Amino acid sequence: xxxxxxxxxxxxxxxxxxxxxxxxxxxxxxxxxxxxxxxxxxxxxxxxxxxxxxxxxxxxxxxxxxxxxxxxxxxxxxxxxxxxxxxxxxxxxxxxxxxxxxxxxxxxxxxxxxxxxxxxxxxxxxxxxxxxxxxxxxxxxxxxxxxxxxxxxxxxxxxxxxxxxxxxxxxxxxxx
Numbered sequence: 001x002x003x004x005x006x007x008x009x010x011x012x013x014x015x016x017x018x019x020x021x022x023x024x025x026x027x028x029x030x031x032x033x034x035x036x037x038x039x040x041x042x043x044x045x046x047x048x049x050x051x052x053x054x055x056x057x058x059x060x061x062x063x064x065x066x067x068x069x070x071x072x073x074x075x076x077x078x079x080x081x082x083x084x085x086x087x088x089x090x091x092x093x094x095x096x097x098x099x100x101x102x103x104x105x106x107x108x109x110x111x112x113x114x115x116x117x118x119x120x121x122x123x124x125x126x127x128x129x130x131x132x133x134x135x136x137x138x139x140x141x142x143x144x145x146x147x148x149x150x151x152x153x154x155x156x157x158x159x160x161x162x163x164x165x166x167x168x169x170x171x172x173x174x175x176x
Contacts, residue, residue: 010169017161020153023170028112030172035106039166040092041154049155050088054141058084069135086139089123096127111147
């Protein structure tokens with residue numbers, strides 16, 4: 001079975017930054033969706049958490065996740081069984097290497113179906129001065145409605161922003 005990717009929308013953050021990146025009115029015409037993110041935030045740290053929210057649903061307990069990550073010298077894991085957002089990985093932040101952006105992917109299979117939505121994320125945050133983070137996460141949005149919007153933001157939201165040139169592209173995938 002061949003997969004066909006189609007770019008649905010791309011958001012590139014302009015001057016002044018943006019508190020979030022959101023894809024709305026996602027058409028139900030694909031089998032799966034994938035979001036590819038190249039981002040950096042203004043949080044005063046080396047790395048920041050990328051949060052994912054489905055259908056603008058910030059209700060506590062609707063998202064759960066389990067993550068594994070490493071930094072080149074140690075491995076860790078973590079989880080949340082009752083969150084208001086999913087875990088999208090790590091993004092580069094203000095105290096990291098200048099002009100270095102993270103790379104993350106969010107994959108949501110059967111996004112238009114009527115079952116709970118499981119999705120996976122993976123990514124890497126590079127910092128040439130001290131460490132780098134790589135992560136994979138399994139997420140669950142425990143509602144059965146179709147995914148019609150996806151919002152990306154920092155866990156420090158709304159006091160933080162994605163910086164200029166952060167980019168996210170939403171792809172639709174058709175299995176043929």
